[in-house]
Amino acid sequence: MDIPIEEELKSICIEIVDQNYSTHQWSEIESSDMFQSPSFVGGFDADELEFCFSYFDENRIEFWFQFTLEQAKSISKGESIKLSGMKPEQKHITNT
Template structure:
């Protein structure tokens, strides 16, 4: 499933970018639920070296997806980025 990149996710990415942390700094504050909104929950994962999120679709179906710090920067600027999610089991 393609993850919708709309205001809700864009706001999270703006918050990530505004922290002004390097990937190394994100490693030091790893958290699986640092960012939460009605449809998204996630944070930086040290094993993946990316932000890992759950997206809760209309009927509460959960999809997992991840993106890099550079992708977060692009999303925060409104640039076109395609993110795909896998349905959780």
């Protein structure tokens, strides 16, 4: 599913960029729910080195997606990028 990149997500990305942290600095303060809005909940994941979010559609169905700090910068500027999400049960877990 394509994640809608509209004002709600753009506002979160502006907040991320305004912190002016590097990826390393974000990894030191990782949080799974630092950013919350009506449709989005997420934060920075130090293992993934990306922002990991849940998106809830109009039916409150959850989709997981991730984006980098560079993608957050692009979204905050209104640049067109594509983010894809998946339902939590679609995530493949590999045991090693």
